[in-house]
Amino acid sequence: MRHSRMLASLCAIVLAVAGGLAASAPAAAGQRCISTPSEYRAAWQAKQVRCVAPTLFATVHSRGDSFLYPAGFAYAWAGSSDNLEAYLKLRHRYGDEPAKVGVGILSYVGFPGLESWPYPMDLAVYTLPRGVHAKVPTFAAWYRLVDLGIPRAALRELERSYARIGRDQDVVDAFEHVTGCRRDDLLAGAFPSADIGCDADFLDALTAAGPSPYEGAESTQCFANFDEQYAGRRNAAALRAVLYQCQDAGFLNTGAGIGYNTYADPLICAPAAAQSVRQRYTGHEFVLPNASLDQLPAAVDIPLDIGEPGQRPYLHEGYC
Structure with a gap:
């Protein structure tokens, strides 16, 4: 019985986050959701807010890497269509301050140490090969x-x-x-x-x-x-x-298939200290077999501007 209550509490967090995200980017009348990586890149470049089909995934990786995750990892961590919709919102809202977009995405994914993070990063947006299924990375x-x-x-x-x-x-x-x-x-x-x-x-x-x-x-x-x-x-x-x-299940990993960070949520206009723990949970996350980008049916790489280390007060003070 105690184990059932424990699982119920984990599910409550997931459902609360899912409920907030599911209504975030409905398709406009007559507009279908983005379903290909190239369509996503076009929406990104146009600073559009669009809904994204659940067949698209995203992974932030080091610039120049040919794999989703460093080649030794058996599994790559991936963000869901919820994350991809949030990234379009960041691009739309902060497009004139590109470092807020790039750092905001790294924060949303769950990177620690962002005050001084110096490494160039890209956002890979892709579809999965037939027969490959993403898994929700709970501890179980x-x-x-x-x-x-x-x-x-x-x-x-x-x-x-x-x-x-x-x-x-x-x-x-x-x-x-x-x-x-x-x-x-x-x-x-x-x-x-x-x-x-x-x-x-x-x-x-x-x-x-x-x-x-x-x-x-x-x-x-x-x-x-x-x-x-x-x-x-x-x-x-x-x-x-x-x-x-x-x-790579670091100390920010929730074990419940949703992201988290202690920094200010980039889409909530408040300092980190004024945001509740629940507000700092982010989108759904998955793991899937690690692969090189050229092994994927379709993929695009979007360079992220992360500005200069030490020049990111918004991580704590809030983005807006």
Whole structure:
């Protein structure tokens, strides 16, 4: 019964966010929704606000990369048509301040450390090959996707920790509760370590998993390393560690298939401190098999202008 209530609370958040997004960009009379990447790019260039068909997906990736995500990742994170509609709104609203558009998209996706983010990024908009299906990346979905020899009790423990956060708490607080890593240090850019309070199970699991795909490894080997070399308790902290290290489920990840950030929501005219936790949830997110752009049936790359590091006060003060 407690597990049912926990899942119900997670669903309530998802439905609340979905309800707010679903009504955001209805098709105008006589106008169909954007259904191809080239149509999306044309609407972007024209600064139009349009509805977007659910067959389109988006991933922010480093400029010059040929893959959706760095090549070692087994799965790429993807934004939904809800996200794509929000990006058109950003472009329409802040088109004369292009850095607000680019940084706003990175924030919407869930990038931390944006005050000083220096790397050029592009927005890939694409369709999926026939037979390829996007999955909602809940903790339970990861548990089914990757066999790590972790007992189901650890999954339930992890889900409970995220479902039981208080009204004024968020997923970073849940991450701290599970791993011990202090919220303020994480948001200040610190890496997980004993110095910021991370507990032994979490750190030992990170060590056992080895290098992440960001360091040239592969997700599959990272998962295998954990399964073969981790000798500690296979609990919620260990499960959270392996998702963090092997598949880029960072401390802002909700485990519920929706995005989140602690920065000001770029479409709400208020400082971050004045926005509620619920207001800072963003669009639906998916994971799908990582692929190069030329493997996709149709794709376009849209360069994002992110301005200069250190010149982004709107992240905290609000965009409007």
